Amino acid sequence: MIFLKIRLTEGPNESEIMKKLIVVITATITAFSWISLHAGPDSDQAAFEKYFTSKFPDTPVSDFINGVYSIDKPSREQWEEIEEFPPYELAIDSGKAAWNKPFANSKTYADCFENEGAVRGNYPYWDADRKEVVTLELAINECRVANGEEPLKYNKGKMADISAYMSYQSRGQKINVVIPDDPDAMAAYERGKEFYYSKRGQLNFSCFDCHGSGSGNLVRADKLSPALGHTSHFPVYRSKWGGMGTLHRRFGGCNKQVRAAAFKPQSQIYRELELFLTYMSNGLDFNGPGARK
Amino acid sequence: MFKKVKTTAVASLVATIMTLGLMSYANVGIVSNAIASDGFESSWAAADEQRKMAAKLGFEWRDTKKLLKKAKAANESGENEKAMKLVAKAHEQSNDAIAQQERESSAWQSRVPK
Amino acid sequence: MLRKTAVIAFLTPLLLLGSVSGSLAIADEAAITKGKKVAFDRKKGNCLACHMIDDGTLPGNQGPPLVAMKARFPDKEVLKAQIYNPLEKNPNSIMPPFGLHNILSDGEIDAITEYLLTL
Known part of the structure; x- marks a missing residue:
């Protein structure tokens, strides 16, 4: 500031210097905001992972994909028994049959998805042309519609079956969500993040209240699962549902439990939430479909 | 024969009284409903x-729509x-x-792990 | 005779006092019973979801056990305010604002407060 004053009083052409200064200051501000924006997702992810690894030091980071069973020994044993005859097996079979059955135009899902459907690791992603998040389930329906078939309902049923089959084919692929250098993509990520941490509904809970700061605690007899790895194992067979459900079905269920109005599955905000939450688990394995209580 | 006529007469008398009663009741009902229903609507x-x-902001509560539906039915x-x-x-729920x-x-920013 | 009257005169206020405090005790008892019912009801307070309370089965542990409440809340109003709107003290509190969001009525919050102070 002092320097500025001296220059201004000493300088021969004050307005020229002023102009240069404004340019410098503007450039600095732009650079800083660019850095703070782009430092976002990466450092968010590191802090998120560290939050859970320090909260549950006995759990190896790669094990968080097993949800509550990664932090609860007694229920893990039961779950491992269940996994010997997994309740989602029927869904995989039905999904496989659907995968192989040609559409009316004689094309199949294989014309939309490469690698025998083992593409779980490519979703969700930011589509720069469409300026929106594309999820696996959205892509499945777009494949159907492009081939003249009716779109499927997103929460359960056939959609969950095909998603289960493709997830099964993709087991072991790494979660590697990319948020590109694009203000629209960043804004989508930020909206998902804000949704995650905001309290909502009459009961006033955020997602993080239960699955972050509350994770590991008991609600009645149920232990709250940690958020790290949360999207890795969907779709899931849930005993409470008595059947399969997609990730967005679970989002809706959580929202209703806190007495908030649920959003539609595959609505923009749920896809952005999926983008954020999956990004938080970058580096872990996809291991769907799963079985949960 | 006579008995039947008598019964019919009594029945029609009762019916008339009932109809009148209902009409006046309905009249009052209609009037009071019209006043209240204007306020209600x-x-x-x-x-x-x-x-x-609230929905536009993404913060609608679960039961608000249900309450409004119930209100309409009650009205x-x-x-x-x-x-x-x-x-x-x-209304209060949405407020x-x-x-x-x-x-x-x-407030949400303070919950993000750092 | 005079003595008898004096005794009656002396006793009457005592008896009256006794019956008044008796009905007060009954009112308290009713509030406490109601408070416990509302606290344990899953669709009302559902306090057991997060707190260990009294003889409630399968309590959660999101919040602290509700014990020694009178010592922890010597001022009844402070406890009531905490149930009404815990965000007042801590905007990140995980506890639902039972009064602010009309999850419970004022009467129900009063009753729960009476009940909790017996713990």
């Missing part, structure tokens, strides 16, 4: 408007007081949801 619309505002079956109470409850959004817009 505008209160209901205002509450629904507020619910839409239609003539339970005006109950209907107005439900509308007020729904609370909008206040919640405002609170959260500057």
Whole structure:
């Protein structure tokens, strides 16, 4: 500031210097905001992972994909028994049959998805042309519609079956969500993040209240699962549902439990939430479909 | 024969009284409903408007729509007081949801792990 | 005779006092019973979801056990305010604002407060 004053009083052409200064200051501000924006997702992810690894030091980071069973020994044993005859097996079979059955135009899902459907690791992603998040389930329906078939309902049923089959084919692929250098993509990520941490509904809970700061605690007899790895194992067979459900079905269920109005599955905000939450688990394995209580 | 006529006469008398009674009751009902329902319609619309505002912000509560539905049903079956109470409850829920959004817009950041 | 009257005169206020405090105790008892019912009801307070309370089965542990409440809340109003709106004290509190969001009525919050102070 002092320097500025001296220059201004000493300088021969004050307005020229002023102009240069404004340019410098503007450039600095732009650079800083660019850095703070782009430092976002990466450092968010590191802090998120560290939050859970320090909260549950006995759990190896790669094990968080097993949800509550990664932090609860007694229920893990039961779950491992269940996994010997997994309740989602029927869904995989039905999904496989659907995968192989040609559409009316004689094309199949294989014309939309490469690698025998083992593409779980490519979703969700930011589509720069469409300026929106594309999820696996959205892509499945777009494949159907492009081939003249009716779109499927997103929460359960056939959609969950095909998603289960493709997830099964993709087991072991790494979660590697990319948020590109694009203000629209960043804004989508930020909206998902804000949704995650905001309290909502009459009961006033955020997602993080239960699955972050509350994770590991008991609600009645149920232990709250940690958020790290949360999207890795969907779709899931849930005993409470008595059947399969997609990730967005679970989002809706959580929202209703806190007495908030649920959003539609595959609505923009749920896809952005999926983008954020999956990004938080970058580096872990996809291991769907799963079985949960 | 006579007996039958008598019965019919009595029956028609009863029917007339009942009809008159019902008519006057219905009249009162219609009048009071018209007055109340005018207040109800505008209160209901205002509450629904507020619910839409909360929804637009992404903070609508689970039961607000249900309350408004119940209010409409109560109003239609003539339970005006109950209907107005439900509308007020729904309106308050949306006010609370909008206040919640405002609170959260500057509160959520502090929960992000650093 | 005079003595008898004096005794009656002396006793009457005592008896009256006794019956008044008796009905007060009954009112308290009713509030406490109601409070416990509302606290344990899953669709009302559902306090057991997060707190260990009294003889409630399968309590959660999101919040602290509700014990020694009178010592922890010597001022009844402070406890009531905490149930009404815990965000007042801590905007990140995980506890639902039972009064602010009309999850419970004022009467129900009063009753729960009476009940909790017996713990």
